Amino acid sequence: MIIDLRSDTVTRPTQGMMQAIINAEVGDDVYKEDPTANKLEQRLAEMFGMDAALFFPTGSMANQAAIKMHTQPGEQLIADKWAHVYNYEGGGVSFNSGVSCKLLDGNRGMITAAQVEENINPPDFYHSPLTSLVCLENTTNKGGGACYDFSEIEKIRKVCDKHGLGFHLDGARIWNALVAQKQNPKDYGKIFDTISVCLSKGMGTPMGSVLIGKKEIMKKAMRVRKVLGGGMRQIGFMAAAGIYALDNHLERLEEDHKKALEISEMLLKQPYIKKVEPTETNIVIFYLTETVSEEKFMNDLLQKNIKISGMGQGKLRIVTHLDYTDAMHEKFLKTLNNYK
Numbered sequence: 001m002i003i004d005l006r007s008d009t010v011t012r013p014t015q016g017m018m019q020a021i022i023n024a025e026v027g028d029d030v031y032k033e034d035p036t037a038n039k040l041e042q043r044l045a046e047m048f049g050m051d052a053a054l055f056f057p058t059g060s061m062a063n064q065a066a067i068k069m070h071t072q073p074g075e076q077l078i079a080d081k082w083a084h085v086y087n088y089e090g091g092g093v094s095f096n097s098g099v100s101c102k103l104l105d106g107n108r109g110m111i112t113a114a115q116v117e118e119n120i121n122p123p124d125f126y127h128s129p130l131t132s133l134v135c136l137e138n139t140t141n142k143g144g145g146a147c148y149d150f151s152e153i154e155k156i157r158k159v160c161d162k163h164g165l166g167f168h169l170d171g172a173r174i175w176n177a178l179v180a181q182k183q184n185p186k187d188y189g190k191i192f193d194t195i196s197v198c199l200s201k202g203m204g205t206p207m208g209s210v211l212i213g214k215k216e217i218m219k220k221a222m223r224v225r226k227v228l229g230g231g232m233r234q235i236g237f238m239a240a241a242g243i244y245a246l247d248n249h250l251e252r253l254e255e256d257h258k259k260a261l262e263i264s265e266m267l268l269k270q271p272y273i274k275k276v277e278p279t280e281t282n283i284v285i286f287y288l289t290e291t292v293s294e295e296k297f298m299n300d301l302l303q304k305n306i307k308i309s310g311m312g313q314g315k316l317r318i319v320t321h322l323d324y325t326d327a328m329h330e331k332f333l334k335t336l337n338n339y340k
């Protein structure tokens with residue numbers, strides 16, 4: 001038994017999902033003739049109360065396409081210093097869009113309306129790049145699955161309106177926020193211009209993200225996806241997995257959150273732990289005391305077939321998911337409690 005807690009992307013499709021994939025009705029999506037892809041896109045657009053949606057192979061491509069559609073070369077976007085779009089998409093913001101990032105010093109990956117407003121370059125001051133987009137992340141990845149206070153998002157929207165800025169949500173783990181905070185996706189649809197959602201993290205599909213947005217912006221989405229190399233053919237097989245996940249894997253995220261909290265509470269009791277970040281969803285971030293190195297701790301766990309992620313400087317990460325069973329959970333909690 002290997003207990004893999006490095007990420008919620010390590011899951012394999014369930015039997016039920018495999019059946020849905022095998023039985024999918026498919027067509028050529030480059031002609032927009034894949035009925036299952038069309039169905040998934042329509043379902044997500046309706047779920048968020050937005051005009052249109054488009055399937056992408058990855059979350060990075062969905063975010064990068066959104067940034068491309070919102071900006072012109074030379075402009076600047078505003079994001080938290082830990083933002084995935086800046087740190088983990090291979091420099092795509094500059095590579096694809098010729099755009100720079102103004103990175104703000106947020107709290108666990110979250111920024112405030114006041115910070116955003118302070119960091120907008122004056123549009124008449126032609127020496128500095130023109131600010132044109134704000135990108136938020138919910139839940140935050142590097143911030144440890146933290147959830148925004150929705151009223152802060154509403155305030156940031158007002159700042160965007162006042163200054164004519166686009167507003168994009170990197171919602172790779174929006175599902176976790178929706179479940180943890182008992183929110184309605186339509187509230188997000190009302191606020192953002194574009195939202196990317198991921199189907200292969202907590203939702204457990206083999207691949208796929210969907211970009212959801214307002215008609216005016218999404219008109220360009222097919223072209224931008226094609227340019228990025230993301231025009232695909234019979235993707236209904238993957239879309240069927242997405243539909244299956246929406247039906248079967250959304251509400252169960254609560255179980256992942258419960259397990260993460262129990263891990264967090266167990267860690268807090270241990271003498272070798274310096275600090276555990278607040279655990280709101282399925283990510284636990286913690287720090288070891290000086291008595292044990294990150295490398296040794298990870299190696300000792302690996303000896304017991306347990307994999308977790310190191311984030312450097314004594315910072316470690318655990319992510320719970322669909323394939324992390326009750327039996328694994330029991331063994332892992334025991335291992336943490338007996339660790340010396």
Ligand SMILES: *Cc1c(COP(=O)(O)O)cnc(C)c1O
Nearest residue numbers: 058059060061084137141170172
């Ligand atoms: C995983 C993730 C993405 C997308 O990643 P891909 O691996 O390209 O699908 C985007 N944003 C956040 C916050 C993520 O955690």
